[in-house]
Amino acid sequence: MELTDRKKQILKVVVESYIETAEPVGSKAIVEKMASRVSSATIRNELADLEELGYLEKPHTSAGRIPSPKGYRLYVNELMEKHALSLTETEKINAAMQGKMAELDQVISKAGQMVSTFVDYPTFAAADHKERITVKRFELIPVDDGSFIAVVMLTDSRVKSQVLPLQLPVDKEELPPISHLLNTHFTTITTGEMNTRLMNLSDQVTGQWFLLISRVVEYAGDLVQEAGRQEVYTSGASQLLKFPEYQDIGKAQELMSFMVDNKEDLPLPQSDAPMQILIGPENVSAALKDSSVVVASYDIGDHMRGLIGVVGPTRMDYATVAARLSYFAENLTRMFGKKQLPLKEDDQNE
Amino acid sequence: MELTDRKKQILKVVVESYIETAEPVGSKAIVEKMASRVSSATIRNELADLEELGYLEKPHTSAGRIPSPKGYRLYVNELMEKHALSLTETEKINAAMQGKMAELDQVISKAGQMVSTFVDYPTFAAADHKERITVKRFELIPVDDGSFIAVVMLTDSRVKSQVLPLQLPVDKEELPPISHLLNTHFTTITTGEMNTRLMNLSDQVTGQWFLLISRVVEYAGDLVQEAGRQEVYTSGASQLLKFPEYQDIGKAQELMSFMVDNKEDLPLPQSDAPMQILIGPENVSAALKDSSVVVASYDIGDHMRGLIGVVGPTRMDYATVAARLSYFAENLTRMFGKKQLPLKEDDQNE
DNA sequence: GTTTAGCACTCAAGGAGAATGAGTGCTAAT
DNA sequence: ATTAGCACTCATTCTCCTTGAGTGCTAAAC
Numbered sequence A, B: 001m002e003l004t005d006r007k008k009q010i011l012k013v014v015v016e017s018y019i020e021t022a023e024p025v026g027s028k029a030i031v032e033k034m035a036s037r038v039s040s041a042t043i044r045n046e047l048a049d050l051e052e053l054g055y056l057e058k059p060h061t062s063a064g065r066i067p068s069p070k071g072y073r074l075y076v077n078e079l080m081e082k083h084a085l086s087l088t089e090t091e092k093i094n095a096a097m098q099g100k101m102a103e104l105d106q107v108i109s110k111a112g113q114m115v116s117t118f119v120d121y122p123t124f125a126a127a128d129h130k131e132r133i134t135v136k137r138f139e140l141i142p143v144d145d146g147s148f149i150a151v152v153m154l155t156d157s158r159v160k161s162q163v164l165p166l167q168l169p170v171d172k173e174e175l176p177p178i179s180h181l182l183n184t185h186f187t188t189i190t191t192g193e194m195n196t197r198l199m200n201l202s203d204q205v206t207g208q209w210f211l212l213i214s215r216v217v218e219y220a221g222d223l224v225q226e227a228g229r230q231e232v233y234t235s236g237a238s239q240l241l242k243f244p245e246y247q248d249i250g251k252a253q254e255l256m257s258f259m260v261d262n263k264e265d266l267p268l269p270q271s272d273a274p275m276q277i278l279i280g281p282e283n284v285s286a287a288l289k290d291s292s293v294v295v296a297s298y299d300i301g302d303h304m305r306g307l308i309g310v311v312g313p314t315r316m317d318y319a320t321v322a323a324r325l326s327y328f329a330e331n332l333t334r335m336f337g338k339k340q341l342p343l344k345e346d347d348q349n350e
Numbered sequence C: 001g002t003t004t005a006g007c008a009c010t011c012a013a014g015g016a017g018a019a020t021g022a023g024t025g026c027t028a029a030t
Numbered sequence D: 001a002t003t004a005g006c007a008c009t010c011a012t013t014c015t016c017c018t019t020g021a022g023t024g025c026t027a028a029a030c
Helices: A005-021 A027-033 A040-052 A069-079 A087-097 A104-119 A172-185 A191-201 A207-228 A237-242 A249-261 A318-336 B005-021 B027-033 B040-052 B069-079 B087-097 B104-119 B172-185 B191-201 B207-228 B237-242 B249-261 B318-336
Strands: A123-129 A135-144 A147-154 A159-165 A233-235 A275-279 A291-300 A304-313 B123-129 B135-144 B147-154 B159-165 B233-235 B275-279 B291-300 B304-313
Touching (some): A005 A027, A005 A040, A087 A104, A104 A233, A104 A291, A104 A304, A104 A318, A135 A207, A135 B147, A147 A207, A147 B147, A159 A207, A159 B147, A191 A207, A237 B249, A249 B237, A275 A318, A291 A318, A304 A318, B005 B027, B005 B040, B005 B069, B069 B275, B087 B104, B087 B318, B104 B233, B104 B291, B104 B304, B104 B318, B135 B172, B172 B207, B275 B318
Antiparallel strands (some): A135 A147, A147 A159, A275 A291, A291 A304, B123 B233, B135 B147
16 A cells, blocks of 8 residues: 555644544544545545554544654654744743853753743753763862872863862871872873773882772772763753653653663763654664654763753654754754864863 | 540540541541540530641541641640650661761761651751851962862862863962962951952952962862852652642642752751741641741751751651651761861851 | 445443431430 | 530542534435
8 A cells, every 4th residue: 555645644633633633543533634625534544544554553543643653753754844044033042041051061961951841841951972981181279287198180171079088197298299199100090000000000109109099999989980971961851741742650660760760870862963763663662652752862072962851752753843853953053063162172182 | 625634645645546547537536546435426516626726627528627827836735745766767867867978968868867767757957057168278289381170178178179270371489479468368258358469459469369379269269169158969859749738740740840859948946946847837838838847956076957857748756766766866966066087066156 | 455434342430319327416315 | 624416518439321523434416
């Protein structure tokens, strides 16, 4: 059987109507929304065909039709009209993005928050490192006899610091040579290598030095570890509850517990394309089997990619969400992608 | 009318039964759980009295009784038996607390998480500063011609740092005197005062210096501002959905949106006492009018107090929650309260 | 060979009673 | 003061019925 233009037209009407109302769509309703004047009986014949082809489903015999995941897929691929943003919409987005997204750590989560409020769906946000993060530079600052500050700069230009206390007093004069040693031997390597080098060092320096160095290396190791771990932020999760498909508390709780309490376990889709739409069962995660996700990615500096996913029922308003999300992602890349901003200045080729 | 011992006894049975089952409690069920052998008719008379006194309520004429907020209050104040933790419970808590709570920033949120998983209710966590936080020390580290690292140590011993880029190149030699200037003029003062001093400085130093200093002061100002702002963390919010009282999606969403998306707006109860129970309408926040909160506080260092609140329906298991929470809070104070740990070493009396 | 009118059929949703049963309040006897 | 007993209330559940939206099929019309 063939998928005629009229069948596609009908499928489009069904999808869009169902997205709007969450109610099964009947033949009569379709007639009214169609350009060409045909009778409801004709539509019914076409609907039967579309169902046989797998694009539509019936909740029960005497209900209208709802789109199947395959139906949504066709809609998204071929039928959906690229929704252009209105001037007021772009203005609102631009205004929102003016805000203070200076701190790199905050960019990712803030971006997710903004998208969530703007598309009216829950979102998750994360960042992918293209390369492994290591320590780029150490610096030690004396505080008093019993403690000092360790400053650790990572390859992604983030700088972390903490007061580290010591059992033994340390001479201020000794800190510069120690940090020199750290910089020459403990940068650009993995935590594993750090530990081996630390072991090798144990009989080459005084116990005093060794103690201090191992404290710093431990701290740096934690940082590298933590930086490598994918931090996932979510925003607007409570909006899920407003959708009729999550009125069933069981369904709601399943997804909700992922979104708010087990963000780490959310399997993030790989993002080769700038934008990707995952419909229902296309999601790997079982918790998302009845939901859809629209994911976009954007550049952060030269070595990181931010990821924003919009989560909703399969009946999500793909056209609007996709339009707004991609506009956001493009602007984020524009703002943070190049190494022009306060965020980033890798000078590895020095 | 008087509140006899038997009435109290009955009230206790009603509260505990209702906490367990979430079903109105009838006179017959009460008889079975009472020590003294009386008939259900007698209980009914007593129940009528208790209702008249405002301790109980009826959902409708032919249902059993449920406790009113006043009833819960009496229960919590007088009737509740202090639930002692079993050995396995304390062991589990102790084991959980061994974990890595080293980073001060993480202590607060981690504490909330642990309590949530341990009491099986959602929690919020925050920290209260007893004193205003200001900058304790500045340090500037050269990176390259175009940028430097600003290290800012706050009075609560947290150290924050960031790469700050500059338009003009800066001589490494100039950084020490600049940080000396910052340390003598911009520590221990409010952001407002920082700005006035910055203004005064404008015609006393070169434009070069001024630019650099104002970048640092701006950064420090943001930090102080941010440190002053109450950060609120929540954990386990999705557990709310498992309680029958939040099966009504409207109710659930109201509280949920506070817990996951507007944490900042959660009005935190003041914590003079080490532990406080707020029942239903005793909560100031309208969103919590039908819920109860058990709050405990613990010391972090000498100048901070952590706050953990357990959120649940008014039908919350006060005895168990209170016991576990207070055990946690005491241990947290033991772990972080004194200035012995990696966290804290204020030497203001030096 | 489409298209359409017409009709029988299906089935969820909603409403009206009726039965059930848990629970009450009251009264009169203990 | 307590209790047995009884009439009463009312949410819940079930059944039965109606309604109406929607379908599939057939036979005629285009």
